[in-house]
Every structure is written in C-alpha cells, then in structure tokens.
Amino acid sequence: MTPLLQMQSITKEFPGVKALDQVNLKVMEGEIHAICGENGAGKSTLMKVLSGVYPAGSYDGEIHYDGQLAEFRDISDSEKRGIIIIHQELALVPLLSIAENIFLGNERASKGVIDWRSTFAKTEDLLKKVGLRESPGTLIEKLGVGKQQLVEIAKALSKEVRLLILDEPTAALSEADSQALLDLMLELKAQGVTQIIISHKLNEVRRVADTVTVIRDGTTVSTIDARTEAVTEDRIVRDMVGRDMANRYPERDRRAGEMLMEVSDWNVWHPEHNDRQIIKNINLNVRAGEVVGIAGLMGSGRTELAMSIFGRSYGQNISGEVKLKGQVANVKEIDKAIDAGLAYVTEDRKSLGLVLDENIRTNVTLANLEGVSRSGVINENAETTVAEKYRAAMNIRTPSVFQKVGNLSGGNQQKVVLSKWLFAEPEVLILDEPTRGIDVGAKYEIYNIINDLSAQGKGVLMISSEMPELLGMCDRIYVMNEGAFVGELTAAEASQERIMSLIVTE
Structure with a gap:
C-alpha cells in the first residue's frame, strides 16, 4: 500500500545548527500518526518543511505526497494539495467573526463581492462537524481557547483537508476540552482525514495514535505501529531522551x-x-x-x-x-x-515572560538590571558573564547567549525565564x-x-x-x-x- 506521505532523508540546517539530519517519516492514508520528541528535537521544523514554511530548495531530501514528488514553495502551495497545519499559537483574528476567520484568504465570492449568505451557511455546516454550537457571527475574542482550536479545525475542513497537522493541540486546553478534541480527531479519522499530531502528552498519544515516530536530536529514532506493538509511555520516553527514566x-x-x-x-x-x-x-x-x-x-x-x-x-x-x-x-x-x-514565572512565557526578539543575555538580566550596571549604565561584559553562568547551570542548549530567545525550544525558553528570576535572588x-x-x-x-x-x-x-x-x-x-x-x-x-x-x- 502506497503511503499518503513519505519524507526521505530530510536534512535542514541553520547557521551553526543542524536541526534535521536524515529524518524519515512515512504516513499511511487514514491514520493518526504521532510525532514525539524532546523540545528542540526537530518535530516542528520537520512539519514546517512539509508545509512549505521552509520551501523546497532550503533543505535536502525528498517529499513524496500522494505518490508524487512534492516541492512546496510556500504554505499556500501545500494547502492546495490538502495539507493543513494548525500551529500551537493559533492564527485567528480576535476581532473578526468565526465565519470571517474560517474563510479569511479563501473567501466565498463572486466578481469580488463576498457571498455572506453562502459563507454563513457553509460555516454552520463546518461548526456542526467540529461540535461547536456558536453562531457564525460570534467574534473570536468571545471564545475560549478550546473553542478557538475547534474553529481552526473547521477552517482546515473548509479547505478540503486531506492531511491535517496538529502541533501541540491540547497544550493550552483544559482536561475536558482536550478530551473533546481527541474525540474529534477520532471522528475525523473515521471520515478519512489523515492526521499528524505532535504532542508531549503521552497518554493522549497512546489514546489516538495508530503509529508513533520518535525524533531525537534531529534524527529518526524509532517508529512504532500501535496496532501490532505495545506502545508504553516508558518506551516512548526512553526513545525520546535516550535513557530510562524509572522515576x-x-x-x-x-x-x-x-x-x-x-x-x-x-x-x-x-x-x-x-x-x-x-x-x-x-x-x-x-x-x-x-x-x-x-x-x-x-x-x-x-x-x-x-x-x-x-x-x-x-x-x-x-x-x-x-x-x-x-x-x-x-x-x-x-x-x-x-x-x-518575590518572583513570578508566568504561565505564558512567550507573551509575558520573555522578550522574544532579544537574545538570551538580555532576557536573563531583565529582572535585576542593577546587578549588571553601575550608575545606571549596563556593563555588557558583566551581563555576558551572568548569562553564561546560567546557561551552564541550567543546561540551556544554545550555541551562544547571543541567540534570540524566540529561536529556542520551549524547554530552553522556560530555563531562560527561570534564570531571569533566579538572578533576581528571590x-x-x-x-x-x-x-x-x-x-x-x-x-x-x-x-x-x-x-x-x-x-x-x-x-x-x-x-x-x-x-x-x-x-x-x-x-x-x-x-x-x-x-x-x-x-x-x-x-x-x-x-x-x-x-x-x-x-x-x-
């Protein structure tokens, strides 16, 4: 049986970092395929290669989709083939309605005029499919994160999705919303929608996945067929981190x-x-x-x-x-x-805990600038020394303290937040x-x-x-x-x- 997707020997490099090294991935049509790995293992990078965020020519290796060699130039190119990715940070416009968000960039129009009756009718159909009872005219800002996630899936279904990629879909959801989303994934599978889920929640992976691929340090470590093999959390963890974690x-x-x-x-x-x-x-x-x-x-x-x-x-x-x-x-x-x-490490590290466009050095000293300054002037050498100290103590995986925090994995970002507050000596x-x-x-x-x-x-x-x-x-x-x-x-x-x-x- 020919797989719907086959990624062969995918290698992607950034300055000083090889994010992916000969990664292989095979996804069969109609299955839910989980990708697991530590932060920084290369999971999201692999999906960005697949969806065209990193276009053909910017990586080595081949992508075969639906039996043909695929070279996606951008996201719209992959979406035309039915590959839709839903990122962990939802891409919705808060002040637009559900209907407007679902068809944003894919408007139902004739001669440049939007057909609102058709738009709202189609939106109602899509909302029924994902289990949302809200009116199509409801503003996104009025919805909780769980319902916004369902709007993203409705948006994907509006584009005739064949391969749906969900990157940490339950990370910000309550237990009830998480279970509802997993139920929806199983319903979509029954309707023939192939899905890839990236998740750290191994109990969720075990519940929905037919196949599990583990990536470590940018390489494929293992692929487990949950239909024929026992998939235990201990086995996945061992493959993810390269060691047993008995406790x-x-x-x-x-x-x-x-x-x-x-x-x-x-x-x-x-x-x-x-x-x-x-x-x-x-x-x-x-x-x-x-x-x-x-x-x-x-x-x-x-x-x-x-x-x-x-x-x-x-x-x-x-x-x-x-x-x-x-x-x-x-x-x-x-x-x-x-x-x-007192010190407070916020639950929203990206919006409230870090300055993503600044480097590690700047972020580490933000809560205690007096500790690296004299007469109101920051001593950059002292700032670098402090940042290097916490980089070593916290095992922050980065080539340099001058790396932008926005380019770090989630786990390393969290270590930077902790470093910032520990330097304040609470x-x-x-x-x-x-x-x-x-x-x-x-x-x-x-x-x-x-x-x-x-x-x-x-x-x-x-x-x-x-x-x-x-x-x-x-x-x-x-x-x-x-x-x-x-x-x-x-x-x-x-x-x-x-x-x-x-x-x-x-």
Whole structure:
C-alpha cells in the first residue's frame, strides 16, 4: 500500500545548527500518526518543511505526497494539495467573526463581492462537524481557547483537508476540552482525514495514535505501529531522551524550615467588573525548603491569585496582607514585590515572560538590571558573564547567549525565564504551569532546578494543571475552586481522587 506521505532523508540546517539530519517519516492514508520528541528535537521544523514554511530548495531530501514528488514553495502551495497545519499559537483574528476567520484568504465570492449568505451557511455546516454550537457571527475574542482550536479545525475542513497537522493541540486546553478534541480527531479519522499530531502528552498519544515516530536530536529514532506493538509511555520516553527514566520526579530531602511567606485574608475583585469577586478570603503559607502546590480546574482562580500577590498585577480592590519572613511586605507594585523577595514565572512565557526578539543575555538580566550596571549604565561584559553562568547551570542548549530567545525550544525558553528570576535572588518563587508545553526530559531538568531551590532554603509555590506533577513534587497542596481554597492536603494525604473530591463536593 502506497503511503499518503513519505519524507526521505530530510536534512535542514541553520547557521551553526543542524536541526534535521536524515529524518524519515512515512504516513499511511487514514491514520493518526504521532510525532514525539524532546523540545528542540526537530518535530516542528520537520512539519514546517512539509508545509512549505521552509520551501523546497532550503533543505535536502525528498517529499513524496500522494505518490508524487512534492516541492512546496510556500504554505499556500501545500494547502492546495490538502495539507493543513494548525500551529500551537493559533492564527485567528480576535476581532473578526468565526465565519470571517474560517474563510479569511479563501473567501466565498463572486466578481469580488463576498457571498455572506453562502459563507454563513457553509460555516454552520463546518461548526456542526467540529461540535461547536456558536453562531457564525460570534467574534473570536468571545471564545475560549478550546473553542478557538475547534474553529481552526473547521477552517482546515473548509479547505478540503486531506492531511491535517496538529502541533501541540491540547497544550493550552483544559482536561475536558482536550478530551473533546481527541474525540474529534477520532471522528475525523473515521471520515478519512489523515492526521499528524505532535504532542508531549503521552497518554493522549497512546489514546489516538495508530503509529508513533520518535525524533531525537534531529534524527529518526524509532517508529512504532500501535496496532501490532505495545506502545508504553516508558518506551516512548526512553526513545525520546535516550535513557530510562524509572522515576519521573527526582528524589528530594523534604525539610520545612522557617516561615517565609504568609498571605492572610486575601480578596481580589475582577479588574473590569467591580461587583465580581475573583479571590475569596485566601490564607496560605510557604516555609523555607518547601514546595507548596495549588491544584484546581482551569478558571478556579489560581493564576489570578498568583498575579494579584505579585505586585497586584491582576485585579482591583485588593485587600489582605502579605508577610515575608515575619514582616509585612509591600507588594503593591511589581518592582516592590521583587525587592521584597518575590518572583513570578508566568504561565505564558512567550507573551509575558520573555522578550522574544532579544537574545538570551538580555532576557536573563531583565529582572535585576542593577546587578549588571553601575550608575545606571549596563556593563555588557558583566551581563555576558551572568548569562553564561546560567546557561551552564541550567543546561540551556544554545550555541551562544547571543541567540534570540524566540529561536529556542520551549524547554530552553522556560530555563531562560527561570534564570531571569533566579538572578533576581528571590526568597519565594511562584511557578505558574512551569512545565507547560515542554517534553519529559526538559520537565525532569526543571524538577531538579525546583529541588535545588528548596535545598537552598527557598520557598516554591507551584501552580499546575497536571495532578501527577503536583503529587510528585509538592510537600503540601492547597485545593482551589471558584476563587477559594476548599482543602489543604499533605503529600501523604494527597491523591488525584482526593483532590477531585474536594473540588466537586466543597
């Protein structure tokens, strides 16, 4: 049987870096084919080669599609053949409607005039296929991320897709939205749509994939047929990182010391709607050497709590008290919160945590410019020395600290964010989804960094949507629902079932 897609000996080089080295990929028609690998392994680069983002001539090797040699010049060239890629960062226009987004650049028009009746009717059909009940005229900005993802798939279906590529499609989705998207993938498969999924969530890969290809360091390591072979997470992880990982969470000597941070009677109202209370009478504490977790469903208020504590960067009419080492701390502004000893690693590293167009050196020192300057003038040599120190300590994989942060993999970007805040020398580090969108190998490195911080006597407050991560890393876990804490569990008491029961019953 001839494969729908065959990529042979694909090699792609950038200055100083060989991103792909003789990669081979074979995708059969009608299957869901998963591509797994660590951040920086070359997965997204391979898909950009396939979709024409990197045009024919900019790489070595051959692409055969539907039995013919394919040399795509750009994205529109591959889309004409039914190859549609949905990137992790969704490409929708917030202030346009669903219908306008679906047919943007592919308008249903006659003699230059858009046929809106036909556009809306076709949009309704497409929305039914992906399970969306919204009106075609609904603005994208009114939709959650999960529904926006479905709009992207509807947009792909409008172009008569034959091969749908989904790059980390569930990275920003809730558990319910993730399951709905996976169900839709299986429905599309039943309709004959071939799909490639890039994902770090191995339980999702096992659920939907017929075939799994693992890429490591720009080369193909293995291809597993899930229909005839056992596909275990341990096997995929071993192929991804090149070693066994018997324990996903490194061991740590758990010893809680002096009280570092106490938050008392913390209340926050919505920044735009002053009659809507978001955070309700929160009391929490973090001791030296502790990793304290906050569990809860998306929308429970975890991020809003963290941001409001860190310089009141979220909310209005905020009341309550923050103490650091027993003294009332001024955290009314971000710079004062930093001076008091707080740091906050945002869940959105690309928009809020990094300056993507700047290099590693500039990003690492952003939160503590005084540490590399004198009389208001930055010492570039000192800045380079600091960046090189954290590059080595954090194992940031890059040819140089002068590399643009936007060119790094997700895991390495996260290490740059952590480096920035560690250079500010905080007493308490608030981590909001610290491993979102990064692979198991990079996660393990982040976990080791967290353990090192606790060993140094720092306090860590960790927000995560992955319950196994909280259970594996935390000494205590606060459970949050609808803006309030509904329980507190020690590591010995905590389980996924206990956390969920607190959420749904309190």
